[in-house]
Amino acid sequence: MADAAAPPLTEAPDLKASKPGVGRRLLRNPSVLIGGFLILLIAAVGLLAPLLTPIDPAAINPTNRNKLPGFETTERDDEGNKVTRVARMGTDSLGRDIYARVLYGARVSLTVGLAVAALSVAIGLGIGLVAGYFRALDGVIMRVMDGLMAIPGILVAIALVSLSGASLLTVIVAVMIPDIPRVVRLVRAIVLSIREEPYVEAAISVGTPTPKILWRHVLPNTIAPLIVQATFTAGAAILLEAALSFLGVGIPPEIPTWGNIMAEGRTAFQLYPHNILYPAAFLTVTVLAVNMLGDGLRDTLDPRMAKRV
């Protein structure tokens, strides 16, 4: 063979211009920016609710029932000074301040969204890795998941509430259970394709133990799609929690949530639409923001699903 083909003794790889990093691409995506900003704003509203309004969201005031937004009352506070309070979003049929209730309600919605997303992804990831990698268990696990998927979330919630009573935890568990199979299916599909990759086979043949193979070579491939899945799960969970509270099978009525504020206002909706409109607006904006964030994340993190420009 000709000497012309002889390679130099050692070669260095070409340094190709690297693409902008994930972080920078995320910051360039308008959906991510707007969705992320709105979620942060609502989270801040929820956290800072005591600073934004001095009114106790649970305080019942029979004299000021069903007042329209902007209604002013003059009360004496604990030290006897006169203070004027404005019910910015009016009051409900028990005279509770809707503005305060909506602000505090943000806490429940975001907690449920975050907890359901995090828990269903964590549990689903574990089950999915096992189902995808250990073929013997796959059939059993997936049939159980199919079964879980067939149960409507609201029925699970009603069953759980009647068994263990209404609480935040019950709602989180109830909303999470039907979401787990979705995560399992996603993870399993990724694992099934990754385990056939030659680099996984190479890892097997250099004696890497199975848990390490899963952790090092398989798991990183699931992260981007899971982040995307988690955001959509969060959006759906917030909506489902509101629906459960609206039906009265969710969070106990003493804790304000957007769902049970709307449930309170349902009967008198035609006379006092503000009882429903304000929490509904917050709910809509929150779910929209979470879904926008999810869309943006999908376009940036998962180029296969991005629409072609």
Add this chain to the structure above:
Amino acid sequence: MSSAPVLELKNLSIGLPKGSDRADAVREVSLSVAPGEIVCLVGESGSGKSVIAFGTMGLLPKGLPVRAGSRIALQGEDLVHVNEDRLRELRCTRMGMIFQEPMTALNPVMRCGDQIDEVLAEHTRLGPGERRRRILAMIEQVHLPDPQRMYGSYPHQLSGGQRQRIMIAMALVLEPALLIADEPTTALDVTTQAQILRLIKELQAKAGTGVLFITHDFGVVAEIADRVAVLKHGVLVEMGPTEQVLKTPQHEYTRMLIASVPSHDPPERTRPAATGQPVVLHTDKLVKTYGHRGLFGGHKVAAVRDVSFEIRRGETLGIVGESGSGKSTVARCIARLIDPTEGSILLSGTDIASMPNGRLRGLRRKIQIVFQDPYRSLNPRRTVGESIVEGPMNYGATAAEAQARARKLMELVRLDPDALDRYPHQFSGGQRQRICIARALAMEPELLIADEAVSALDVSVQAQVLRLLADIRDQLNLAMLFITHDLRVAAQVCDEVAVMSKGQIVEHGPTRQVFGAPQHAYTRALFEAAPGRHFDFGRAG
């Protein structure tokens, strides 16, 4: 040939998007194809040969603009400035194209006959009866059996070769003046490839079609071309009649390419025979059946049947065969990536065929495997250094020891040791394959399996990797199992070859003996089909 050219390219330049490794995919290429002539466009990957084909068909994506001053003329008609409607009319009627992958080029949910019919219905005013008659005649012309049945078949019901024949029928049904064939036989087995090449030649001679044939394989060039054009990085470096270019290449690059093509004749063995050496691997009646047990009895397919051979230290056994012959299954059974159904695999005397995974772990390091696809063999998220040290650290080496060893191995495979902290995407295909070899060697194996390890590489890179493998085998006195479909490669690196067909070894012997006087009918057919067999490569230059 005196008649006006079918296709004429003059100063054709096609740009690349900003940030690419060069400004133009193709720069000032001029060539012509006369009626009844086959011009081969040869080059390594990234040389721009397919870009020329797509440019001619007017199928370039927006990111690849044809530069001003370029001229593409089909029978004298300018194609650069023509509008989309006219181009659509010209495709099929005056120029046809066949692609590399016949499965993806055909619509899987449409009958083959209907796909050809679409072309006729779009471009002619023939009635349904007349169209059907023409299609059946065309299917017969491409030598497909039972045209009626072929007309009604879906692509998945046909073999790769049959699908490519349908593609050819579709491209030629309107008797275009120009046929562009973009690596039409690369995805096919060697015997099928020979048939398709013969078919293209026959149809082209009959109708006087001009053919622009794109390939990377000099064997195919020797087989089919009247003239050859050699592309390097988008520049035409040499053009001339086939005999002249292959025998007396003028340009240095052409000489290097042709010299890199392995010769079909096995070289005289210069190394001492391995007969006295200990047997590293011995398989006895290895069987692998796939299938499933169903409630009502399953069905079984034997991928490997009764395969027995042995490899001694310092020796290379080649397993050659076409796709589906079971050669890769044998390799994967031996590496215990899959479990053999029956038979034994003796590794230095220990049977590992049915050893449970726990006990197997200690022995895994003795067998290492290098895979075909250099782009998928390395985890893209880990630096090449991390990939190389993974194995030794699994067996208790400290990070420092493993790192030092990785640096030595990088030198052994002729890569810069400082590149260990780079990621796989920063390396070329050949470099990655060398990293995979380094990763395998880090385990200090006794047996190295190369499963089509050079098949995805360009011919010049392939030559380097083959030389490296032979060097390493000799330096480290390894036993090597070399799986390949490429007879030329097998001829060059293997001491012994086993020819597999339908899961069985049909012929096994020293390379020179098998290549010199093949005994089995299948082996003879395989050698007969090898393109450019009569042409003595690897000697020129």
